Amino acid sequence: MNEVYVLIPAINEEKSISKVIENIPDGFVKEVIVVDNGSVDNTVAAAKTSGAVVLSEPVRGYGAACLKGLEYILGKCDNSDIIVFLDGDYSDYPEEMKIIAGPVLNENYDMVIGSRILGRDLGKTEKNSLLPQAIFGNRLSTALIKFFWKYEFTDLGPFRAVKAGSLKKMKMNDMNYGWTVEMQIKAAKLKMKCKEVPVSYRRRIGISKVTGTVSGSVKAGVKILYTIFRSL
Ligand SMILES: Nc1nc2c(ncn2[C@@H]2O[C@H](COP(=O)(O)OP(=O)(O)OP(=O)(O)O)[C@@H](O)[C@H]2O)c(=O)[nH]1
Numbered sequence: 312m313n314e315v316y317v318l319i320p321a322i323n324e325e326k327s328i329s330k331v332i333e334n335i336p337d338g339f340v341k342e343v344i345v346v347d348n349g350s351v352d353n354t355v356a357a358a359k360t361s362g363a364v365v366l367s368e369p370v371r372g373y374g375a376a377c378l379k380g381l382e383y384i385l386g387k388c389d390n391s392d393i394i395v396f397l398d399g400d401y402s403d404y405p406e407e408m409k410i411i412a413g414p415v416l417n418e419n420y421d422m423v424i425g426s427r428i429l430g431r432d433l434g435k436t437e438k439n440s441l442l443p444q445a446i447f448g449n450r451l452s453t454a455l456i457k458f459f460w461k462y463e464f465t466d467l468g469p470f471r472a473v474k475a476g477s478l479k480k481m482k483m484n485d486m487n488y489g490w491t492v493e494m495q496i497k498a499a500k501l502k503m504k505c506k507e508v509p510v511s512y513r514r515r516i517g518i519s520k521v522t523g524t525v526s527g528s529v530k531a532g533v534k535i536l537y538t539i540f541r542s543l
C-alpha cells in the first residue's frame with residue numbers, strides 16, 4: 312500500500328491550520344507534517360492538537376520549510392509513496408485531496424497540480440480569492456514554461472501531489488517563492504508524467520503573507536521569473 316504524506320508550510324496561521332488539517336479526508340493519509348518558521352501565535356499548538364507532526368525550520372521561507380519537511384518524509388518513505396503539498400491558510404479545500412492524489416496513486420502520474428484557473432473556469436473559486444497579480448503571474452509563467460519546455464500548465468498552485476521517488480529526482484532547492492515553479496520546470500525537464508485537475512479556492516483566513524501583500528507579490532514575481540530564466 313502506498314502511503315500519503317501531507318506537507319503544510321505554515322507561519323502564523325492559528326485561525327486556519329486546524330480547519331485545514333481536520334478537513335483532510337479521514338483515513339486517507341499516514342501523516343500530516345506542518346513546518347513552522349517561528350510562528351508567534353498558536354499555530355504550533357493548534358497543529359499538534361489537530362494531530363499533525365510539527366517541525367521547526369529556523370531559516371524563513373516557503374521553500375526552506377518545504378525542504379525541511381521533505382528531508383523528514385523522504386528519509387523514511389518509499390519511492391512509490393506520495394507527498395501532497397497544501398497551504399495552511401484554508402484557501403484550498405483539503406477534502407479535494409483525493410482528486411489530486413488519485414492519479415499519482417492509481418495512474419502512475421509523477422505529479423498532479425490542483426489548478427485554480429481550471430477551477431475558476433468551472434465556477435469553483437470564490438470571488439476575489441484569486442488576486443489579479445496571481446492570475447497575471449500564473450499566466451505569464453505558465454506561458455514561459457510552455458514556450459521553453461513544451462509542458463502545458465495553467466497554474467502554479469500550491470495544492471499538488473508528487474510521487475516521492477520523482478521528488479527525489481527533482482533535487483529541489485528553492486528556499487522561498489520559486490518553489491512551485493521550480494518543481495514544474497524540473498518535472499518538464501525530466502519529462503515526467505504530469506497533469507492538472509481543477510480545484511476549488513476561497514479567500515484565505517488570517518493575514519496574507521505573499522500574494523495579498525505588495526512586497527510579497529513583487530518578491531514572488533521577481534523570484535519566479537528569475538527561476539524560469541536561470542533554468543534555461
Ligand atoms: N513555514 C513557512 N510558511 C510560510 C512562509 N510564507 C508563507 N508560508 C505559508 O505558506 C502558505 C502560503 O502562503 P500565503 O500567505 O497563503 O501565500 P499566498 O497564498 O500566495 O497569498 P495570500 O494567501 O494572499 O497570503 C501559508 O500556509 C503560509 O502560512 C514562510 O516563510 N515559512
Ligand SMILES: [Mg+2]
Pocket residue numbers: 398400402515
Ligand atoms: Mg494563501
